[in-house]
Amino acid sequence: MSQRPRLSDILYGDVLGRIQRGQFPGDGKLPSEKELSQSFGVSRPIVREALRRLREDGLIQSRQGAGSFVVGAEEPPRPANGAQGIQTISDVRRIYQFRIALEGEVAYAAALNRNEALLAAVKKELDAIDQAIRTGKIGVQQDSDFHTAIARATQNQYFEAALAAVRPHLDYVIDLARSFSVLHSAGHLAMVQREHAAVYEAIRDGDAVKAREAMQAHIRNAQERVFDGIHL
16 A cells, blocks of 8 residues: 655645646745645644755745745656545545544444444454554554444445545545554543544444534544644
8 A cells, every 4th residue: 555645745735736836936935834834724843844845856945034935846746645636735624524524424323223243343443443552553444444334333335335435535534643643642542542432332322413423523633633733
C-alpha cells in the first residue's frame, strides 16, 4: 500500500495549485503563516511544514524580515494520493462532513438492528484496535474494520455498500487522525479508544440516539485533532 499524504502534503498541493493558477503570482509575496493558517483552517505547524517543502522544491524563497515570495511555477511531482480526488484542504473537510452525516446514521441503525453475532463482530474489531495500540501500531486497518463492522450490524446492505464505496477516502482520514494520535501520550490514545468504546456500548445497549451522538462526537473530535492539534 502506498503511503498516504499528510495534511501538510495536501496543503502543499493546494498552495502549489494557486501558484500555478496565478493566484500567488511569481515574485509576489505569500500571505504570512498566520494568514495561511486562518485561510485554510489548519494549524501553523502544518503551514510551516508545507512552506518548508515549497522552499525545498524551489517554488518559494524566504527573504529575511520580509516573508516568503513565489519564485517559480514549475510543478514538481505531487505526493502519491491513496484516495483519489483528495486534492485540497477543503476536500478533507468535506470527507469529515460526509462521515459525520453518514456514520452517525449508521451507528443509529446498528443500535436498532444488531444481533448477537453482529455485535460480537463489532466487539472483536474494538479489541483489535486495543491490540494495535498495545503493540505500538497506528491501527488504521483495525479502525476502518471497526467502522465496517458497525455498518454490517445495521443489516442494511446499502449502508455497508456506501461505506465500502468511499473506503479509500475514509481510510485516508482515519490514517491522518491516528497518525496525529500516536504523537501523543498513551493516555491520549486511550482517550481516543474510549470514544470507540462509547459507540460500541451504545450499540450494544440498543440506544440509537446515544450511538449516533457518540459516533458524531468521535468523528468531530478526530477532525479537530487533525486540523487543530487539540488533545480531545
